[in-house]
Amino acid sequence: MSHPYAKNKTDLLTRLRRIEGQVRGVQKMIEEDRYCVELLTQLAAIKNATHKVALSILDAHTRGCVADAIHHRASENEKIDELMEVIRQFTKG
Amino acid sequence: MSHPYAKNKTDLLTRLRRIEGQVRGVQKMIEEDRYCVELLTQLAAIKNATHKVALSILDAHTRGCVADAIHHRASENEKIDELMEVIRQFTKG
Amino acid sequence: MSHPYAKNKTDLLTRLRRIEGQVRGVQKMIEEDRYCVELLTQLAAIKNATHKVALSILDAHTRGCVADAIHHRASENEKIDELMEVIRQFTKG
Amino acid sequence: MSHPYAKNKTDLLTRLRRIEGQVRGVQKMIEEDRYCVELLTQLAAIKNATHKVALSILDAHTRGCVADAIHHRASENEKIDELMEVIRQFTKG
Numbered sequence: 001m002s003h004p005y006a007k008n009k010t011d012l013l014t015r016l017r018r019i020e021g022q023v024r025g026v027q028k029m030i031e032e033d034r035y036c037v038e039l040l041t042q043l044a045a046i047k048n049a050t051h052k053v054a055l056s057i058l059d060a061h062t063r064g065c066v067a068d069a070i071h072h073r074a075s076e077n078e079k080i081d082e083l084m085e086v087i088r089q090f091t092k093g
Numbered sequence: 094m095s096h097p098y099a100k101n102k103t104d105l106l107t108r109l110r111r112i113e114g115q116v117r118g119v120q121k122m123i124e125e126d127r128y129c130v131e132l133l134t135q136l137a138a139i140k141n142a143t144h145k146v147a148l149s150i151l152d153a154h155t156r157g158c159v160a161d162a163i164h165h166r167a168s169e170n171e172k173i174d175e176l177m178e179v180i181r182q183f184t185k186g
Numbered sequence: 187m188s189h190p191y192a193k194n195k196t197d198l199l200t201r202l203r204r205i206e207g208q209v210r211g212v213q214k215m216i217e218e219d220r221y222c223v224e225l226l227t228q229l230a231a232i233k234n235a236t237h238k239v240a241l242s243i244l245d246a247h248t249r250g251c252v253a254d255a256i257h258h259r260a261s262e263n264e265k266i267d268e269l270m271e272v273i274r275q276f277t278k279g
Numbered sequence: 280m281s282h283p284y285a286k287n288k289t290d291l292l293t294r295l296r297r298i299e300g301q302v303r304g305v306q307k308m309i310e311e312d313r314y315c316v317e318l319l320t321q322l323a324a325i326k327n328a329t330h331k332v333a334l335s336i337l338d339a340h341t342r343g344c345v346a347d348a349i350h351h352r353a354s355e356n357e358k359i360d361e362l363m364e365v366i367r368q369f370t371k372g
Contacts, residue, residue: 013306016302
């Protein structure tokens with residue numbers, strides 16, 4: 001069975017490979033004794049890119065899984081509980 | 094017409110009045126030349142409490158307005174677009 | 187004794203009074219049964235404005251209290267521990 | 280020349296390699312059509328782990344580079360400007 005993010009699979013994989021490269025990049029910067037602030041800027045970029053990938057999947061999930069559960073009135077409350085829990089993980093204080 | 098958060102009206106108003114009191118409290122701390130870190134701790138508490146009020150309303154909104162729109166297939170996409178936009182405002186980087 | 191934010195006292199108080207007004211505004215919106223998304227947008231604005239006030243105070247605190255402690259090598263480590271703890275409160279996940 | 284994070288080099292590299300593995304893990308989960316919420320939980324963990332690595336480096340940077348600049352009154356203001364800019368990147372709304 002495929003999930004709603006499947007239609008963006010290629011795009012998501014490309015973005016995650018780029019993030020993987022950025023994480024390796026920071027390791028290299030540490031090996032090369034690069035200046036702290038350069039590392040921090042790169043780490044902020046990784047967090048930001050990861051967040052954007054998550055928002056894409058969350059968007060597909062809401063339009064797909066959550067809307068389906070609501071249409072079919074099938075475990076509607078559980079799906080919304082789960083969605084709210086995910087939102088809580090991504091939105092802090 | 095009443096909105097889905099209406100059932101928590103009293104609770105939400107109590108929490109917002111407490112936040113209002115905290116904001117006034119910070120003004121008083123500034124007048125009294127209190128130590129920066131005390132102010133910062135109080136401001137973090139205000140942000141956090143505001144965030145929790147927003148999560149309560151977002152929860153009610155998703156279970157109410159969004160689920161309704163999906164059930165009735167009425168402006169379903171618009172409602173989900175709007176929901177995602179709100180989530181974006183509350184989840185940054 | 188006055189603290190480093192004292193030079194911005196008037197500005198900080200003006201901004202906090204505006205935030206206080208926004209918090210009262212949300213209470214009024216709840217009384218008037220306004221649409222959830224309007225409330226959420228307003229709450230995001232409050233969080234954001236509170237965060238900016240905190241950043242101003244944090245800036246003054248770092249240039250003032252923290253730099254002083256370092257200059258005088260007086261409780262330098264404690265001041266930096268405290269600063270890092272505040273940064274932790276304002277930066278989550 | 281080595282930077283203040285150098286003393287934690289091994290620990291930082293271990294943590295970054297773990298993050299790299301988690302990012303590859305999410306790619307694998309996408310290939311295997313795993314459930315959206317599992318992906319989202321993993322992405323939240325990556326963001327969180329990246330944030331913690333950044334806080335470690337920021338801590339070392341403040342105690343090292345920033346405190347040094349202040350001690351020697353050498354480009355003290357520039358260092359604090361730079362620090363505040365980094366803090367801004369990691370603390371949003």
